[in-house]
Amino acid sequence: MKNYLAILLIAALFSSCEKDKNTNAVAVDQTTIKQHIERLASDEFSGRKPFTAGEVKTVNYLKEEFEKLGLLPGNGDSYFQDVPLVEITGTPSETMTITGQKERFDLSYLKDFVATTNKTVPEVSLKNSELVFAGYGIVAPEYGWNDYEGVDWEGKTAVVLINDPGFKSGDSTLFKGNAMTYYGRWTYKYEEAARQGAAGVIIIHDTEPASYGWNVIESSWSGAKLVIESDLPLLDVESWISGESAQKMFDISVMKGQDYKAMAHSKSFSPIPLDLSVSVGIQNNIKKDISKNVVAMIPGTDQKDEFIIYSAHWDHLGIGKAVDGDSIYNGAVDNASGTAGLLAIAEAFQKSDPTKRSIVFIALTGEEQGLLGSSYYASYPIFEPTKTVANINMDAFYSPGKMKDLTITGYGQSEMDEYAKAAAKDQGRYIIPDPEAEKGYFFRSDHFNFAKIGIPALYASGTYEGFDKSIEEIKILNEDYNLNKYHQPSDEYTPETTDLSGIQLDLQLLYQVGLKLGNEDYFPKWYEGSEFKAARN
Structure with missing residues (x-):
């Protein structure tokens, strides 16, 4: 009986090594x-x-x-x-300056902000570009949603939230509920702002809706970046700021004391000029390969x-x-x-x-x-x-x-x-x-x-x-x-x-x-x- 079982075991092992017929x-x-x-x-x-x-x-x-x-x-x-591809090695200014009517402050590169560009030119900048809060930065006709409506965006910089309005809303019918749509991706935020004619975008970082911490922003949006040359509209400056820096910015704006995240969840949201401006520059080395x-x-x-x-x-x-x-x-x-x-x-x-x-x-x-x-x-x-x-x-x-x-x-x-x-x-x-x-x-x-x-x-x-x-x-x-x-x-x-x-x-x-x-x-x-x-x- 032992010999018979051993033969069966060997046959099974051999069979597992062969192709399944x-x-x-x-x-x-x-x-x-x-x-x-x-x-x-x-x-x-x-x-x-x-x-x-x-x-x-x-x-x-x-x-x-x-x-x-x-x-x-x-x-x-x-x-x-x-x-x-084109390799753009951008060197941003050490600071991004936020200026209001009575106050101004500087953000520090990497610690508080990152800035990049897809423009294949030696230098880009935002110089006292007017800041406008544009909610989630979304234009989605199928959802009856337009965060850019009513503003001439030429020369202005949009301040937007990451992800989309469905996130943590508790409403499964709002966009796709908790499941992110493409409207929630940072790539879309930049693409849409450029289509609207804006000069720049500042995305407010928030770990949970972004799904990664600020350390990922530091490592992924610094140093040389690669792009495919395109005839599509491009922003002068694409940037992120930390959540703490965003709060500091709102605290010296016309929205001081208001819950900007809650406001952005409403379909009736309209863009809000912050009565602030931003200045930042990037020096580029361009390499095509x-x-x-x-x-x-x-x-x-x-x-x-x-x-x-x-x-x-x-x-x-x-x-x-x-x-x-x-x-x-x-x-x-x-x-x-x-x-x-x-x-x-x-x-x-x-x-x-x-x-x-x-x-x-x-x-x-x-x-x-x-x-x-x-x-x-x-x-x-x-x-x-x-x-x-x-x-x-x-x-x-x-x-x-x-x-x-x-x-x-x-x-x-x-x-x-x-x-x-x-x-x-x-x-x-x-x-x-x-x-x-x-x-x-x-x-x-x-x-x-x-x-x-x-x-x-x-x-x-x-x-x-x-x-x-x-x-x-x-x-x-x-x-x-x-x-x-x-x-x-x-x-x-x-x-x-x-x-x-x-x-x-x-x-x-x-x-x-x-x-x-x-x-x-x-x-x-x-x-x-x-x-x-x-x-x-």
Whole structure:
């Protein structure tokens, strides 16, 4: 009997190492994940910032790894898609001056404010620009909302809140309730103010609605920044100020003593001139150069002209402000983890039988600078969007062990939810919508630009409840990462404390979603009510 059981056990173990005959799936290799995270997050890559030696090393590493796996170049005979960018190294004045009728005060750079520009000129400034409180800085006809109405904005600077009116309102019908819309993102705030003809914008920082602390503002909005040159209207100055500085500003304005946040929640809000002005300048060094998306593919057998695209951004913040003596922003979680996942899933597909559809892998540049690599790809797609079945995006896997949940960011947008749900069920897991939808993660990673051109996108990972850790334990770990490691030099790979089993489980699921899509004829659809459905149609 013992011998019989031993034979059964050996047969079961052997079977688990073989391809599943029904799904053609193989195991995504955890050792592969570890090797690539450890390498990409090492000091050798200098924080992987575009336009640096770290970029050259990173994109060549990815090209060589795709070649080793036997993947074909994804852009004709090249593994690269050139992304022309402009690097603006702005040096703001040390102070931002707020002037009223009787009082004035200075804000200190980085401590109290940050200031940048997308204008590719040697110098920009606001000189005694009139300050006008514009609520949330939103123009949304579908909600009957216009925070800019009734003001000639030429030469003026709008002061606006982060997020949108639905946040913490308790009203699920106000915008999308607690779930952030694109109107809540800082990128929208700048775009809309420029469309209105304003000279500048000051966004008031608030940790909870922004979903990150002032330390992230310091690290992300200082030093060199990258932009795509555009004919769209641009502000002279884009800036943030701390909440404490904002209160100081309101205290010397005509709104002294009023609850400016509560006022901005009303649909009847109208912009309020503050009887204040602002002055600040930025000196720019301009450098035009080419960054690179890295593109590889596995051609399909029967439907070669239909594509599933896996994406992850390879870039991080490079070398910046030192924190506790460390100035290299290694970005182990964000996003060496996703880039390692891209390579690990590519390896799994190479071990599988060929799929009917083609499988594409794109490591994107400039995500940290505003989703630039995916934005450029969306404007100049290599693969026909109407023939692109889906995008599966991987960004910032932070999983302390295997997770029971699969959190889908943007749940309810497309039928990709159903593919994820089926794969999660096979793993004994459940799916949930993003429990922190107010943080706007759907607009903060590269899948957003694929969605904007109509390609159904899946962005999902385990974030809520572990098999071995409670919901509360996971919450504490997530909060620690967001407060102490996100966009900080401390986002490093530590093999002795990092449990990759959860990342492997997520990647296995995403691989199997792509495998199913790769072997069928169906094109997932956007649900009715999705703002992306029209682009697909």
